[in-house]
Amino acid sequence: MGDPKKPSNKFRRPRNPWRADQLTQELYLVGNYGLRNKRELWRAQTELSNIRKQARTLLAASQEIREREESKLLRSLYRRGLVRDDATLDDILSLTIEDFLSRRLQTMVFKKGFAKSPLHARQLIVHGHVMVGDRIVRVPSYMVSRDEEERIVVTLTPKEKPEEKQQEATMEVTQSG
Secondary structure, eight states, X not given: OOOTTSOOOSSOOOSSTTOHHHHHHHHHHHHHHTOSSHHHHHHHHHHHHHHHHHHHHHHHSOHHHHHHHHHHHHHHHHHHTSSOTTOOHHHHHTOOXXXXXXXXXXXXXXXXXXXXXXXXHHHHHHTTOXXXXXXXXXXXXXXXXXXXXXXXXXXXXXXXXXXXXXXXXXXXXXXHO
């Protein structure tokens, strides 16, 4: 099970981290999508790898299991915005890391023109200027689903969370009393 104080990694490092072609590809992706470090890239690659592994397992499964599980996987990926409505397992296997990174909130804010660069989009998100629906999202790696895509809003002033207002009110009461 492992130690509860030390959670397991959500990513797998590359087998050979010093290959020149791999380094240039990673550097391009980190710069183009405004990632903080390569760990964010490796996390996305691992998640994509797990999805593709599910698709390969379904291709090798029996017909009845495949019919049942294939529709679940395709519906899930459609809601996440990774595949089209009429997709097949082959479409899942042809997914790239760019498809996956383009569904991040940081990339969406930049592509919609709310920010001047991916790093500016990251800063807007972290500082609480971006809302998805009626929620403030402060996580740049938040995966935007298909129905949340049109509900992204950027405000000039960050909205306070209700807990923060309540904490401020209790602090004022304790300071005055």
